[in-house]
Amino acid sequence: MNISDSMSFRHWCLTTLALCVFILASQHVRADTFDDPKNLKVLPSDITPDELRRTMVGFSAALNARCSYCHMVDDALSMPDPDYSADDKWTMQVAREMLQMVDVINGRVSNLDFSPRQQKVEVQCMTCHRGQNRPILILQVLNEARENGGIDAVIAKYSELRERYYGNHTFDLRPSTLAGFARKVASEGDTDGSIKILDFANENFPDQERVLFALARVHQQRNENDQAIAFLRELVRLLPDSSFYAEQLGLAEKAHAE
Ligand code: HEC
Ligand code: HEC
Numbered sequence: 001m002n003i004s005d006s007m008s009f010r011h012w013c014l015t016t017l018a019l020c021v022f023i024l025a026s027q028h029v030r031a032d033t034f035d036d037p038k039n040l041k042v043l044p045s046d047i048t049p050d051e052l053r054r055t056m057v058g059f060s061a062a063l064n065a066r067c068s069y070c071h072m073v074d075d076a077l078s079m080p081d082p083d084y085s086a087d088d089k090w091t092m093q094v095a096r097e098m099l100q101m102v103d104v105i106n107g108r109v110s111n112l113d114f115s116p117r118q119q120k121v122e123v124q125c126m127t128c129h130r131g132q133n134r135p136i137l138i139l140q141v142l143n144e145a146r147e148n149g150g151i152d153a154v155i156a157k158y159s160e161l162r163e164r165y166y167g168n169h170t171f172d173l174r175p176s177t178l179a180g181f182a183r184k185v186a187s188e189g190d191t192d193g194s195i196k197i198l199d200f201a202n203e204n205f206p207d208q209e210r211v212l213f214a215l216a217r218v219h220q221q222r223n224e225n226d227q228a229i230a231f232l233r234e235l236v237r238l239l240p241d242s243s244f245y246a247e248q249l250g251l252a253e254k255a256h257a258e
Helices: 003-015 017-027 049-063 090-111 125-129 138-165 175-187 191-204 209-221 225-238 243-257
Strands: none
Touching (some): 049 125, 138 191, 175 191, 175 209, 191 209, 225 243
16 A cells, blocks of 8 residues: 555545444454454354454444454554453453343343334444444533533534544534534523534534524523524525514514514
């Protein structure tokens, strides 16, 4: 692979991270790695090497983690004889617990009657993890950013996540996420902070219904009717068929006239 190939490979990796973990992980693993497991405590003892390999690649993809995240092995593969049976790592213990938990969940789900449907939905590591070690949702990430660094940190964190994860299913990065977060911030009394987030959203992602409506509402909360009316007019222009925004605009204009 020459430099430009490897650059585009890296770029491609960043955009399809999970698949890449799959490729990198499987490239670096010796062919006989899965042949003779010695320390399975949860997976069935008669698991085939291919099933074990797919399970491990699945773990790696779901958590966006390398084998070394759970195993006492070296990713550089300088280890002559990696030992995947060692269970010294804490993550290995957690992963076993998670395997059992997933089994319990699937057992409970299969007890429910979904008979009209043909295909079952099986809960897997990916169902929750979606490419993260900890399957955290974006609102929690933004809350933590706010606690640690205020509104600027929220905006910085959202931008960073969007840059890194857009197009993946790891985080809901639609501008409506920012709108919802901003409305919560306003409901707690910080309308300045709320408007800062919404202005950022509106500048970077114009014409977004949720963002514009949140701006209208937060300005109404501050009794800034001119601004609220301007945003409602914007919504009516964008969504001429919506009777809801037309009505909201009518109410706001009436209140303003009184
Ligand atoms: C999220 C944690 C996690 C990741 C990532 C992971 N594994 Fe595992 N692996 C486990 C757990 C847990 C077991 C034991 C399952 C059990 O006890 O039934 C295991 C078992 C194994 C075994 C059987 C070991 C033995 O001797 O019993 C092999 C081989 C293995 N993994 C290889 C890999 C490879 C190769 C990768 C990277 C592609 C990988 N694993 C990624 C958690 C992980
Ligand atoms: C029902 C949702 C759910 C499923 C399914 C699930 N997990 Fe988890 N997992 C969690 C949650 C929640 C946490 C984080 C707890 C925390 O950090 O507060 C977690 C944490 C972990 C961690 C520790 C991560 C760290 O660095 O802190 C590992 C390892 C892990 N899960 C492995 C797995 C594996 C392997 C599977 C599939 C067999 C799996 N999980 C399936 C919900 C799930």
